[in-house]
Amino acid sequence: MDSIFNLEEFHKSITGELVSARNRVRNLIGNKNWGEEGRYKEAILRNLIKRFISPRYIVGTGFIVKNVNGKIRCTTQIDILIFDSNYPILFSEGDFYIVTPNSVKAVIEVKTRLRSGDLTEVVEKINEIGSFLEETRMLGKYDPFIGIFSYEGHHSIPSLESNIKDRIINGIKNQCYIDCITLNKDIFIKYPSLEDKFQVYHAKDFSFSFFISNLIKKVMDEPMGDESPTWFPKDKGNTKLFDIDVDI
Template sequence: MDYGGNRMNGELMYQQSIAAEFVAIKDRVRYFIKDSHWGEDGRYKEVILINYLRRILPNGVSVGTGFVKNNRGELTNQIDIIIYKEQYPKLFSEGDFVILMPESVIGIIEVKSTSTTGLLTYKRNGLSVIEKAERNGKIIGNKRIFNGIFTYDNKINFNSEFAYSTVAEKISKLEGYLNCLSLGSNNFIKYWEEGSPSSYDKRKCYSAYNLSYKKIMGEDVNNMQGFSFGYFISNLMETVYKIITPDILNKQYFEFLYPLEGGKESYKLQNGDIYI
């Protein structure tokens, strides 16, 4: 089957299955706990992603939660998920909880249930979720690591007006330490240090994409999740291998990570570049 120029091949099916798996497990938990114990529900959503990452990360790379402390004595806020190199010394470790030095960190992720304008931009305990992720990245002090925000659902209008939204305004004030956002399974935002690949303007920017099943495959199918989760994981894995074993990043592996024909630039929102 071929829709909108994309063939639902094995790689694309794999991308779509990532979202289907995350959503199915999340819903299964919600059926049991219903409207009570939302703190536990939120924590379980972190565990879903942690367990998935443990299955796909290479040897020598671990996943935990905790803090990072730099050599100036600055401490991050607590980070939901930290991906780190096992061979580096830890300042503290107890089960999944770790306190690390920046040199060991490969990636950090903030996990939330639902993205709303309020969640991403309103300050809680002095920082919004976007500001918290950016601050954590600055304390670690390395733009080469993966630094993402992952939400299972989304209630933000993601259309040609997104560039003028409160969320986009908050993003425009960042310095590029936060580099990847998946807002539900349809909506994806990526940071480009040297400008968007589809633009002649090479200023630093964030680009917003509609990676919904309908947009990419050309048909509206009930309960078919989009490709944002898959591309979030792919960007993480690219970063991991760039840091750990860059030799593996050949043409075949890139085609596996990014299976959309012509790339995701065809699905960038109108006015989708947010310059910083």
Template sequence: MPNNNTRYQQSIAAEFIALKDRVKFFIDDNHWGEDGRYKEIILMNFLRRVLPDNVAVGTGFVKNRASQLTDQIDIIIYKKNEPKLFSEGDFVILMPESVLGIIEVKSKVTPQVLHGRKKYEREVLSTIDKCHLNGEVIGRTDIFNGIFSYEKQMSFRGGIQSNKLIDQLKEKQGYINHICFDDNIFMRYWPEGNPTDMRNENRPSLSFYDLSYEKVFHQPNTTHSGLAFGYFISNLLETVYRLVASNVLNEQYFEFLYPLEHTKEVHRMRDCEIRLN
């Protein structure tokens, strides 16, 4: 049976799904842009509740010392008390040194959204490209750089179906380190190889996890949410605390962040593993 920490992880997904569906009662598909913005706000407001007081959450840009500017970032997590180039409400322009994490929020991911597509006869920058290029401008691989999607329209049965997506993930190694495809499927980048493979394989790798209710608890599911949303946020919290207050990361806190017995590695989708050279 789920323990209390696991129930908390599930409640995160249930809360997000309920809030995003609530908007659909009032906004039809013609206003998908506003619906998308609302989904960013859902995540931003949740992060404000769980992040430490010396950390802020906003949206905007990062400008480095070479005057390179990122694309607009959906969610930026940054040190509250460090200098800002500009700040007005939630909108900020920051220097790389104050950044702790960046997140792109998607209503639904497809292979085309992740690895690029054509729209009205022009190429649209892929979400992976955007996250990678923003990471390059910031110039740091120690921060959290993630994609958070509420839903997915892609299958992981029998491996990743899109070779182009695999090629992009291989090419863009180093900056993008977490992807939540929906409440069930989660990906993490391991720069020194997946810890469970360290004896035989230490190449950097991208590991995928099926954290659906059925897989985690070995029970049929009709209403229960998976744990991918919760694990995405737990990895973000771990990254932030490593950068601002590493003493907090004791055994009790890790049990709260990662409540699955024997860790999530038992739910790793080995046929989706991507090893990097």
């Protein structure tokens, strides 16, 4: 029996849900309470990810700590922290956790409105967390997903390339650890692991969905295989705008 299920519309509805939730609080508290709105938007995205990800993984916020030559080092606070529940937890209270690198599957920086002028600082911050987790990669443990999720950002397509290229590159120092960036519901940026360049797409109404699907794909222990079209029902290839070469 043929299904009437429309995968493209399903994934597009993810964007609609996030945009609707964003506006719901803004309509009530206005534009002056950015801190509260930002925390609410982090919670929205965390709860959405929980609906898609395996219950084996815990989705919260918090810190990662590790022992380096007898001294404890700690990351800055992570907006969305995803880790494997099979590992021990140093500290937990509600959705707040402190964990060690071996358990970490993903870290995400969430922004309400990521302006192009703020890109360098945000890229540098999340990339430093990726560097903090480098030893875990080198030991053959996890290769965590590192991402930046912005609800609203640069919308002008003609000036996009000139406004973000140098700002993204300036936030990366010795190595790029970032997997994906959303600037808004339409602009999706991906850094393929085998290519030293960011690929920038105008994926209208699919940027949020592409971000979440790439997150799920990397967090999984097994490849998606023939299930991949279910998570990526729209080909983003013909929506590419340009590449950003990363010469490190």
